Amino acid sequence: MTTLYARELEIAQLAVQRAAILTKRVFLEKAKGTVSKDDASPVTIGDFGAQALIIAALRAHFPHDAIVAEEEAAQLRADAGLRDLIWGLVRETKLEDVAAEGLLGGGVRDVEDLMEVLDRGRSEGGRIGRVWTIDPIDGTKGFLRGGQYAIALALLEDGDVKVGVLGCPNLPVDDAAPLAAEVGAEGEDGMGVVFSAVVGQGATSRPLGAGGLAEGKRIQMREVKEMAGASFCESVESGHSNQSEAAQIAQKLGITKPSVRMDSQAKYGSIARGAGDIYLRLPTSKTYQEKIWDHAAGDLIVREAGGQVTDTKGQRLDFGVGRTLASNSGVIAAPAAVHGRVLEVVQEVLGLN
Numbered sequence: 001m002t003t004l005y006a007r008e009l010e011i012a013q014l015a016v017q018r019a020a021i022l023t024k025r026v027f028l029e030k031a032k033g034t035v036s037k038d039d040a041s042p043v044t045i046g047d048f049g050a051q052a053l054i055i056a057a058l059r060a061h062f063p064h065d066a067i068v069a070e071e072e073a074a075q076l077r078a079d080a081g082l083r084d085l086i087w088g089l090v091r092e093t094k095l096e097d098v099a100a101e102g103l104l105g106g107g108v109r110d111v112e113d114l115m116e117v118l119d120r121g122r123s124e125g126g127r128i129g130r131v132w133t134i135d136p137i138d139g140t141k142g143f144l145r146g147g148q149y150a151i152a153l154a155l156l157e158d159g160d161v162k163v164g165v166l167g168c169p170n171l172p173v174d175d176a177a178p179l180a181a182e183v184g185a186e187g188e189d190g191m192g193v194v195f196s197a198v199v200g201q202g203a204t205s206r207p208l209g210a211g212g213l214a215e216g217k218r219i220q221m222r223e224v225k226e227m228a229g230a231s232f233c234e235s236v237e238s239g240h241s242n243q244s245e246a247a248q249i250a251q252k253l254g255i256t257k258p259s260v261r262m263d264s265q266a267k268y269g270s271i272a273r274g275a276g277d278i279y280l281r282l283p284t285s286k287t288y289q290e291k292i293w294d295h296a297a298g299d300l301i302v303r304e305a306g307g308q309v310t311d312t313k314g315q316r317l318d319f320g321v322g323r324t325l326a327s328n329s330g331v332i333a334a335p336a337a338v339h340g341r342v343l344e345v346v347q348e349v350l351g352l353n
């Protein structure tokens with residue numbers, strides 16, 4: 001029996017795992033100051049490198065699918081040094097598990113091909129057909145400070161998320177580890193996890209490092225028996241989410257613990273496995289439109305783990321509008337049983353009802 005989206009899931013997981021090898025290396029070498037003689041930001045190198053590796057895998061396996069990726073190659077065209085540096089990293093990055101690398105395949109031939117691969121990510125998205133969306137490094141600020149970041153990949157079909165994969169190199173493998181802002185040292189044992197979900201099939205986690213083709217373990221959101229014991233997370237960046245409104249909402253809900261501030265979609269993965277309960281992302285401006293690659297994988301992983309994800313208006317995130325979530329405003333993610341209550345208080349505090 002073949003399960004729906006089994007191949008998409010396997011390729012997406014391996015592609016994310018391989019991309020994480022590159023981002024971890026870039027982080028470590030940057031920390032030692034040896035990545036580059038020029039002053040290209042390590043996040044730039046990591047972004048382009050990871051995106052190229054993922055697109056190359058998608059090109060090999062699903063050549064007809066559209067791709068909406070965060071980064072654009074234009075900057076690279078004008079910078080041969082940076083291009084060569086990234087190409088060198090991409091060429092050398094392979095999964096440790098030889099069988100897994102063989103299965104994933106999808107190489108980049110040369111520097112020209114690198115540009116071609118990156119350009120494949122320029123689709124406008126939309127409501128028709130198969131569209132992959134990629135955030136090669138989500139939480140660039142977290143990546144730079146050695147905090148949380150994620151490699152995010154999702155498949156949309158006719159605007160709905162069907163497969164979501166999040167690689168989180170700096171989260172503990174242990175699903176029972178409590179939600180914490182601080183990170184274990186890079187390379188430390190027990191760090192690095194991949195969250196995955198397929199629509200209708202639940203959500204799982206598996207170690208990022210051990211790589212290969214390991215079975216995932218089923219994850220579930222935690223049951224919130226009383227709000228006093230609940231924990232909520234939000235962005236580290238006060239410019240990305242209104243933290244003072246979030247504090248008022250938490251207080252009104254009766255949440256007693258301070259928020260856990262964490263970069264990237266690691267927040268979605270963390271609440272999906274019950275390490276935390278609620279994720280609030282409250283708009284800081286009327287004009288900013290959330291990007292689909294910042295939410296698609298996380299949205300499905302939380303919903304498949306028993307959660308509900310809406311915007312502050314109570315509407316589901318609509319990934320079929322284009323490259324952004326133009327019709328949504330903010331994000332409220334919580335266990336399905338308490339989402340309604342959380343939304344009510346959000347709307348009260350934001351003056352939306």
Ligand SMILES: Nc1ncnc2c1ncn2[C@@H]1O[C@H](COP(=O)(O)O)[C@@H](OP(=O)(O)O)[C@H]1O
Nearest residue numbers: 137138139140141235237239240263264288294
């Ligand atoms: N004004 C803003 N409001 C909300 N999100 C923003 C924003 N400016 C940038 N972002 C997005 O916030 C993402 C990080 O999420 P978080 O704040 O949860 O860590 C960034 O992803 P990248 O780091 O991939 O660029 C970026 O796309």
Ligand SMILES: [Mg+2]
Nearest residue numbers: 135138139294
């Ligand atoms: Mg992002």
Ligand SMILES: [Mg+2]
Nearest residue numbers: 070135137138
């Ligand atoms: Mg990014």
Ligand SMILES: [Mg+2]
Nearest residue numbers: 070137139140
């Ligand atoms: Mg960005």
